[in-house]
Amino acid sequence: MTNLRRYGLLGALALSLAGCSSTMNSAVDSMNLALFGPETLATPDTLSAFTQPVLHVQFGQSQTIMVGSAPGSVWREWVGPQQVLLTQNGRVVQTAGIPEGADLQASLAADDPVVTGLHRVTDGQAYTRQVDYPGLYLTGIDETETYKPRRLERLSLGGREFELLRIDADVRIPRLGLKATNQYWVDPDNGQVVHSKQYLTPDLPPMITTVYEVQPGGQP
Secondary structure, eight states: OOHHHHHHHHHHHHHHGGGTOHHHHHHHHHHTOOOOSSOOSOOHHHHTTOSSOEEEEEETTEEEEEEESOTTOSEEEEEOSSOEEEEETTEEEEEESOSTTOOOBOOOOTTOHHHHOGGGOOTTOEEEEEEEEGGGTEEEEEEEEEEEEEEEEEEEETTEEEEEEEEEEEEEEGGGTEEEEEEEEEOTTTOOEEEEEEOOOTTSOOEEEEEEOOBTTTBO
């Protein structure tokens, strides 16, 4: 099944949920909120309305909440009111609905450190992958990340405390003139990205993502 077809199915699923219950109505309403300012949409009250995994995305001053596919998947599809994201172990690998024609496609190879586990990278380890920017008519663009494991950090996310390993990654896309530092906060046991700051192009702010899995009893 193609990604585009899967997106269509997920979009239909998200719309169908609107009529399921008052709880899901509240959840769908929350999906359509977009705020400007320091306050986050990912409050405990908002997150408690969802019975599926949730991705909180901040892009510049805008933010949104997206509903995801089943927990435990390496590939995760996230559907929002106007955007769709595909992640692989937490790395953004495909987008639809990003402004300025900056949507990207970047499937990860089996030996990519994001796939093998960012908790295993060594200082100075580098990897080059291929990225396509369909809206800019660019394909096969080299993107290199050079990894620097940092330290365990305690983060408060959605009213819960997490102890996560921070990985800095100097990202370079010479053809676009991009020089930036991506940051990943990963589960130290399995390398799964929980929180991240990822640059897509030099002209746009970083995309900040946080994954909230559904806990037993339906609480993210």
